[in-house]
Amino acid sequence: MKKKTGSPPTIEEMDILHQSEAIFLFATEGILIADKQGKIVRVNPSGAEMFGYEPEELADLMIEDLIPNRFRQMHTAHRMNFNEHPHARSMGSGMDLYAKRKDGSEFPVEISLSPYQNSKGAYVIAFVIDISIRKIAENKLVSYKNELEVEVEERTLVLKEAIQKLEKTKDELDRALKREQEVNLMKSRFITIASHEFRTPLATVLSSLSLVEKYGDLDENEKRDKHIHRIKSSVRNLTEILNDFLSLNKLEEGKVVVTPESFAINELVDEIGQQMQGIAKKGQRIDCICEALNDSYEVRLDAKLIKNIVINLISNAIKFSPENSSIQIKGLLTDSQVIISIKDEGIGIPEAEKKHVFERFYRMSNAEAIQGTGLGLSIVNQYVLLLKGKIDFTSEVNKGTEFIITLPRYL
Known part of the structure; x- marks a missing residue:
């Protein structure tokens, strides 16, 4: 049965109207009604209190008056777009929204929009929730999370440092153990070699x-x-x-410390050659030649270590070469390098054994009948490294060997 036009509302309709009014008046959310131009038409008590106004003060204000100044221009454009395609939705999804109170202070909000029309025109209802307390809790949670991350990072760093120290200690112990094993092996070999040699x-x-x-x-x-x-x-x-x-x-x-000093390398080589000639085998001849590209033989190196290196190599040349053979000592000085070579006409080094030349205690298969410790070339190599140089060699069985030492001219 249709209601007659102009007839008074029924009791049911009045109840619905009263319920709607009660919801508007007693809702804890702020409810604002504005027209298409953004002019505020009505605000419920919670909304007025939220923004710090008396309800009547909000009449005729624009929605933009409740928005921080930095967002006003942007909001006007958004409002016009909403009017072109009105539909119920949350405002600023995924964004932080802020409103402005009468005293100018700002507070975070959540806003839902719902369009509706009546006989007087089109309107928008905005449901506004003050989320200040939630934001404080969220910020505290973020702060706690950051503090926790920092603490975890610090604890992790401490743990990493502890692990690194443990690894370092382990490496040191491993090195100490390895060295101890090497020393014991060296002692054992020393006893074997000493008893034989x-x-x-x-x-x-x-x-x-x-x-x-x-x-x-x-x-x-x-x-x-x-x-x-x-x-x-x-x-x-x-x-x-x-x-x-x-x-x-x-x-x-x-305990071997490099002590650089200035001296003439040609004089040292000549001195060593004369010294070693006195212990050469019958008919062996030691020839010394030194050349300098700039006519200066001065170097800055450790003379004692160089002497040990050259004497050791000449001793080998004498030991492993036959009588009436030639041993050549050559020195060449460039602007930045010293190159010393010792060449003999001895038994040479077998091709398959060349890779073992500088190994400690290693003795060539063709030298077993000749006395020695197998340490000389290992010691020479370590002395050369201490002087920041390198040692190379060429050798052919029964024709001879040449060792070439390259050192920086100045240390």
Whole structure:
């Protein structure tokens, strides 16, 4: 049954109207009604209180009066777009929205928009919620999260540092253990080598001394001199063995310190050549040649280490070369480098064993009958490295070997 036009509202309609009014008046959310031009038509008590106004003060204000100044122009454009396509939606989805109170203070809000029409025109209802308390809680949560992240990062850093220290300690222990093993191995090899290498020269010394004494009584000078030479050679072999082990021990303990000084390299090479000529085998000839591209032989290096290097290499050349052979020592000075080579006509190094040349205690298969420790070239290599240089070699079996040392001219 249709209601007659102009008839008074029914009790049901009045109840609905009263309910709608009650919702508007007693809602805890702010409810604002504005026309298409953005002019505020009506505000509920919660909305007026939220913005710090009396309800009647909001009449005839524009919606933009409740928006912070920095957002007003943008909001006007958004409002016009909404009027072209009105539909119920949340405002500023995914954005932080702010409203402005009468006193100018700002506060965060959530806003939902719903368009409606009546006989007087089109309107928009805005439902506004003050989310200040929620924002404070969110900010506290973010702050706590950041503090927690910082604390976790700090704890992680402490843990990383602890792990690094443990790893460093482990590495140090591993190195110490490895060195201890190497030292024990070195001691074991020293005992083996010493017991073998010392026996022959000592026996030679004893027998030769007996013969020297015998020939001395018989006035046979030539035979006596021969055995004196054998005694000197044996004592020299013993000295070389001991020197090798003493040098190795100093290197192992880090007691070899490089002490640069200025000196003429040609004078040092000549001095070493003359010194070593005195212990060369019969007919062996040691030739020394030095050249300087700028006519100056001055260098700044550790003379003692260079002397040890060159003497060790010449000793090998003498030991592994036959009588009546030639040993050449060459020195070449450039503006920045010193190149020293020692070349012999000895037994050479087998091709398959060249990779082992600088290994500690290694002895070539073709040198087993010749006394030695297998330490000399290892020591030479370490001395060269201490002088920031490098050592290379070329060798052919039964034709000879040439060692080439390249050093910086100035340290």
